[in-house]
Amino acid sequence: MDDAIRWPRGFEPAVSPVHVINRIDTATPPDIVWARLVHANGWPTIYANASHVKVEGGGDLFAGARFTWKTFGIALESEVKEFVPETRIAWLATGIGVQAYHAWLITPTASGCTILTEETQHGLVARSGRLIFPNRMERWHQKWLEALAA
Template identity: 50%
Template sequence: MSTNNFATQSSPSAIHWPDEFRPGRVPIHIRNELNVRASPDSVWQVLIDAQRWPSFYPQASEVDLGGATTLEQDLNFSWKTMGLRINCNVREFEPESRLAWDAKGVGTWAYHAWLITPTATGCHVLTEETQHGWLCRLGQLMMPGSLHIKWHQVWLEKLELEAQCLDAGKNGH
């Protein structure tokens, strides 16, 4: 299952999918994007500050960065999302551009990627996630993909608001 909420500005191939997570090879593919009116730097700073996610994203809780202060390349971290504890490893980390992690939880194996592309008014943020495993297949039967799509869109919209506040603080507003 895949969705486009806005006109695509990045090709789907822009995500560096590991073979086991390529769309078309997994039962769930979620895609959301937003033209964000905030700087790529501020979006990046909010995104890598995973301990802050629960303050603005309702589906995030109990973030544990294992002593790190923010996400970084090869960091193992865990958190709860949609009530499920997942263990993640940061697989891509290109400041202000690209972030991705794999995630494992009971009955679920996922890959979540973020791309940030500068625009004239801020940046374009694309987030995609693919999942497989028995729990995600069961969830797909009980709640067809729209719940994941909705919550990823909420995450993007709240990320924009947080990044705008950070920009305003940098500009002395």
């Protein structure tokens, strides 16, 4: 399996002012992690930094799904750009002062799986937030991983 993030042009880490990486190993099976991750409407129950999540048409995330939500105090419009069940999902998110690409990889292991998430960001709000709160996104993303792995 290709275990690298497939960055869209302009969102590669080398050209992005913000890039965060988080990873966790868990005994939780990949299908359970996947189910929790694609159930975006349920994120606020496991990830306190997500609110007002609404998937167009309702239901879980799917290839091309559009959804709105709020995180880090920013209202975002997002679209799923990559979707390989139980393996990878990524979305492009835009809001006032921020454009972000958030990707996830789920890699099966002998005892469960490894969950990797990476995000790159552009925009004034993204750069300012990084300067004012340098490790905030890493801490929140780690909490999200821990909840997916629980």
